Amino acid sequence: MTISGDAWRAFTTAFGGDPDGIWCAPGRVNLIGEHVDYAGGLCLPMAIPQVTAAAVRRRIDGRLRLHSTGFDPVEVETDARVGGWGAYVAGVVWALDPPGFRGADIAIVSEVPVGAGLSSSAALEASVALALADLCGLPVDDEGRDALARTCARAENDYAGAPTGGMDQQIALRGRAGHALLLDCADGHVEHIPVDTAAAGLTVLVIDTGTGHRLVDGRYGSRRTEVEEATRLLGRPLREVESVSALHDPTLERRARHVVTEIARVRTAADALRAGRVRDLGPLLDASHRSLRDDFEVSCAELDSAVDTATAAGAHGARMVGGGFGGSAIALCESNDVPGIEAAVTATAEAQGFPPPVFLHATPSPGACRC
Numbered sequence: 001m002t003i004s005g006d007a008w009r010a011f012t013t014a015f016g017g018d019p020d021g022i023w024c025a026p027g028r029v030n031l032i033g034e035h036v037d038y039a040g041g042l043c044l045p046m047a048i049p050q051v052t053a054a055a056v057r058r059r060i061d062g063r064l065r066l067h068s069t070g071f072d073p074v075e076v077e078t079d080a081r082v083g084g085w086g087a088y089v090a091g092v093v094w095a096l097d098p099p100g101f102r103g104a105d106i107a108i109v110s111e112v113p114v115g116a117g118l119s120s121s122a123a124l125e126a127s128v129a130l131a132l133a134d135l136c137g138l139p140v141d142d143e144g145r146d147a148l149a150r151t152c153a154r155a156e157n158d159y160a161g162a163p164t165g166g167m168d169q170q171i172a173l174r175g176r177a178g179h180a181l182l183l184d185c186a187d188g189h190v191e192h193i194p195v196d197t198a199a200a201g202l203t204v205l206v207i208d209t210g211t212g213h214r215l216v217d218g219r220y221g222s223r224r225t226e227v228e229e230a231t232r233l234l235g236r237p238l239r240e241v242e243s244v245s246a247l248h249d250p251t252l253e254r255r256a257r258h259v260v261t262e263i264a265r266v267r268t269a270a271d272a273l274r275a276g277r278v279r280d281l282g283p284l285l286d287a288s289h290r291s292l293r294d295d296f297e298v299s300c301a302e303l304d305s306a307v308d309t310a311t312a313a314g315a316h317g318a319r320m321v322g323g324g325f326g327g328s329a330i331a332l333c334e335s336n337d338v339p340g341i342e343a344a345v346t347a348t349a350e351a352q353g354f355p356p357p358v359f360l361h362a363t364p365s366p367g368a369c370r371c
């Protein structure tokens, strides 16, 4: 059974009758360019095959009824304030304010693991946003998707209360199969860069450490505040800065150094991908992880262990992905080496008393669509 079939079934079971349609949006991994989106930097995410599916039917009575396998149902007026998982749906309704919208029944089924740093929240927002845009006649071309991604980010920031930077919503709505998305977070400009890992005999291995991460618990927000403070003190966007030594506060200096060096690594990585030199990403992933661990201080023991073990077992490079403090790492591996690397990472986690890791293989996949 496909996920759209599952969503259809979940809808008919929860609400009776048929949905108007099913819309899907993917999770993501970011190849490189971490914690730079809210600093107006560059990042290079790609969509993964795991998606969230929303089965949606319009209502005309101002009610919003939400159902999701694994979470409590929600039923509210469309203009009510909702917390918990429903905030990521009601927030999109609030931020998009679609013309003529007077309520909906929405059933959600997801393959994107929650709390794994793979952007389950953006996948949820994007599937619902695309559904509402389609049903209410809003544009869903490239420009329309850019606008929808910004709307989803606003829902996450201003309604759900997670001060995230917008990368995840952009890749969920604008990803392309076989491509990574070079996203300029200053102006929203994108370049779709082909990444044919399979033809190169490579696998982007996702290691979900099983250590949950949350973006609303304050630590993500404090990094963002520090970056904004460093930018203010330097008087220029960090992407235009070469040296951060003018910052006298050592913490702010480390945070800013991460952003400046990470943006440079994204540029180098994009050049390598344009030239088809995917393996050259390896050392850049390693350097990105060190910078996130030592300068930005958003890694944790489980992520460091997964990254070190994957590299020692033969990966070209590895790093934590997403907001950090838990969640997932990626390792760029020769496909033939994947079983050995997975076994090594599992054995190390067990020896250290960490949760058993879960592995996914991230082929670059399409963005949100009606299915």
Ligand code: GLA
Binding pocket: 030, 033, 034, 035, 036, 037, 038, 119, 164, 165, 166, 167, 168, 215, 322, 323, 324
């Ligand atoms: C989370 C946020 C993104 C981005 C990353 C770190 O995924 O949602 O906006 O800031 O962390 O790169």
